[in-house]
Amino acid sequence: MNTPPPAVSADSKAISSDDKVPLKQKLAYGAGGFAGAMGPNMDNALLRPIFVITLGLSPALMSLFDALYRIWDAVTDGLMGWVSDNTRTRWGRRRPYIVLGAVLVSLWMPCLWLFDRSWDMNTIILYMVATQLFLTVFTTIWNVPYQCLLLEFSADSRERTNAAASRAYFGKFAGFCMGWVWWLTQRPIFHDENGQPDIIRGAFWVSIGGGLLVLLFGALPGLFCRERFYATAKHQKSVPILESIKSTLSNRPFWFLIGLALTLSLASSAATGLGFFVTLIYVCGGDQGLASTIAGFGSTVTLVTGIAAIPLCQWVANRYGKKVATLGTLGLFLLWGAATWVVYNPALPYLVLVTGVIHSISNTAIWILIPSMTGDVVDHDELHTGQRREGAYAAVFSWTYKLSTTLGTAVSGLLVVWVGYDAALKIEQPAEVIHNMRLALLIVPVVFVCVAIFFMSRFPLGPTRVAENRRLLDARRTTA
Numbered sequence: 001m002n003t004p005p006p007a008v009s010a011d012s013k014a015i016s017s018d019d020k021v022p023l024k025q026k027l028a029y030g031a032g033g034f035a036g037a038m039g040p041n042m043d044n045a046l047l048r049p050i051f052v053i054t055l056g057l058s059p060a061l062m063s064l065f066d067a068l069y070r071i072w073d074a075v076t077d078g079l080m081g082w083v084s085d086n087t088r089t090r091w092g093r094r095r096p097y098i099v100l101g102a103v104l105v106s107l108w109m110p111c112l113w114l115f116d117r118s119w120d121m122n123t124i125i126l127y128m129v130a131t132q133l134f135l136t137v138f139t140t141i142w143n144v145p146y147q148c149l150l151l152e153f154s155a156d157s158r159e160r161t162n163a164a165a166s167r168a169y170f171g172k173f174a175g176f177c178m179g180w181v182w183w184l185t186q187r188p189i190f191h192d193e194n195g196q197p198d199i200i201r202g203a204f205w206v207s208i209g210g211g212l213l214v215l216l217f218g219a220l221p222g223l224f225c226r227e228r229f230y231a232t233a234k235h236q237k238s239v240p241i242l243e244s245i246k247s248t249l250s251n252r253p254f255w256f257l258i259g260l261a262l263t264l265s266l267a268s269s270a271a272t273g274l275g276f277f278v279t280l281i282y283v284c285g286g287d288q289g290l291a292s293t294i295a296g297f298g299s300t301v302t303l304v305t306g307i308a309a310i311p312l313c314q315w316v317a318n319r320y321g322k323k324v325a326t327l328g329t330l331g332l333f334l335l336w337g338a339a340t341w342v343v344y345n346p347a348l349p350y351l352v353l354v355t356g357v358i359h360s361i362s363n364t365a366i367w368i369l370i371p372s373m374t375g376d377v378v379d380h381d382e383l384h385t386g387q388r389r390e391g392a393y394a395a396v397f398s399w400t401y402k403l404s405t406t407l408g409t410a411v412s413g414l415l416v417v418w419v420g421y422d423a424a425l426k427i428e429q430p431a432e433v434i435h436n437m438r439l440a441l442l443i444v445p446v447v448f449v450c451v452a453i454f455f456m457s458r459f460p461l462g463p464t465r466v467a468e469n470r471r472l473l474d475a476r477r478t479t480a
Contacts, residue, residue, distance in 0.1 A: 015159055019155050020159065021159055028220040028223070029221050030169055031170050031221065033169075035214045036167075037170075037171045037175060039105045039214045042207055049182050049199065053426065053427075058423045059417060060416070064410065069133065070402050072133055072136055074403070076137050080141060080145070081244075082244055082245075084148060084390075084394075085389055085390070086238045093227060094391075095227065097144075097222075101218070102214060102222070105142055105218065106211035107211065109210055109211040109214065114204065117200070147371070147390075148391050150167070152227060157372065157379075157466050160375040161314060161318065165313070168367065168368050177213075179295050180295075182292040182296075185202030248381075249396070251380065251381050253380055260326075260452050260456050262404040264333065264366060264448070266411070267444070269412070270408040270444045273413060273416070274441040284349055286427030302359075306361070313364065321462055321463035325365065327453070329362050329366050334449050336355055336358040338442070373461065376466045377461065415437075415440045415444070419437055421437070
């Protein structure tokens with residue numbers, strides 16, 4: 001008879017008062033999760049409905065632009081991580097950039113929709129690319145230092161998981177808002193003089209509202225959170241950027257974590273891109289009103305089920321270890337991918353929400369667990385190098401996530417074109433094309449999730465190893 005694995009003794013001990021993070025700081029850090037989800041994603045939620053469906057831009061070309069942004073990200077994330085690690089101010093290494101980044105992102109968000117509609121399409125595309133490149137830079141200024149805060153939030157691995165859970169709560173509310181932005185842009189208040197929906201005008205005003213929320217929530221971590229290891233880090237010597245990147249990439253546990261994040265992000269973003277077209281064209285028959293309403297209800301379902309999943313994920317991770325919790329979560333991802341063939345049904349369009357429930361639970365758990373495990377990787381690195389380099393790890397990890405998301409989007413866009421999608425036909429696609437898109441939606445995520453399971457099964461930092469690393473680091477700091 002099989003019995004469940006025993007609770008991990010290292011995780012069952014109470015968190016010490018030195019490692020415990022005040023609730024105010026957890027809430028302030030968590031609030032940043034709202035800004036982090038809304039800042040770069042509001043534009044992304046509207047790019048395809050406006051530029052592909054309304055203006056007729058090829059989905060493959062849109063995917064290539066996404067790849068361009070991620071190449072740019074590779075430069076800005078790496079540079080920002082190095083700058084953040086080597087900054088010394090009275091307010092710390094991360095906090096000044098978090099406040100500055102929140103201001104810049106909030107001001108820039110509406111700018112994408114300020115193009116003159118009398119311009120030719122090529123000029124509009126160039127404007128779109130330029131504004132997105134600037135938004136990428138401003139987001140990086142905020143995001144990389146913000147990710148660093150989690151890695152140095154506490155010396156206790158469980159408390160980092162709890163901080164990641166706080167961020168997840170706020171991120172769920174941002175996801176809820178994201179689900180309704182397409183619908184909001186079509187409200188009567190934004191209609192033109194002929195009474196027709198003006199989605200571009202709607203996008204501008206909705207982005208202004210989103211920018212104000214990004215400013216409010218995005219600045220809070222910089223104003224109220226503590227940088228636990230700054231007292232130690234401010235005395236360490238500056239490391240040249242290439243040496244820092246090389247040292248980061250030589251960390252073996254980090255490679256397995258990168259592989260996990262890369263493949264899961266590929267699965268999710270590919271499914272999101274393909275799912276947009278399958279939902280709009282196959283399930284909703286081209287009805288944008290129905291599709292946007294389903295997206296809105298999907299965000300509501302995601303909010304409720306995601307919030308419910310957070311305490312369960314914390315309990316499993318803290319009792320049985322993050323590796324066990326992650327492998328269980330990957331099983332849910334497999335179920336999510338397989339279910340798409342059944343629940344995408346034009347006779348029952350709202351059945352699509354079933355996959356939203358499964359994906360919400362699994363995605364919530366995985367993005368609590370992966371950042372917390374990254375903190376364990378940083379501790380492993382400090383034990384072997386004597387350096388606290390959260391910025392380098394946050395930069396590499398952030399870029400990996402963005403790259404994988406873009407590659408997944410690019411894969412979905414290229415697959416849509418490869419199976420025969422004709423941008424000129426818009427929603428009037430042949431039945432064979434729609435069938436092939438459905439097949440791709442089924443196969444691609446399942447394959448990527450299987451690869452993710454392999455990476456997680458090889459991850460070497462289990463609960464016992466994490467506890468031992470902590471013991472050795474505490475001993476070193478005590479004698480330093």
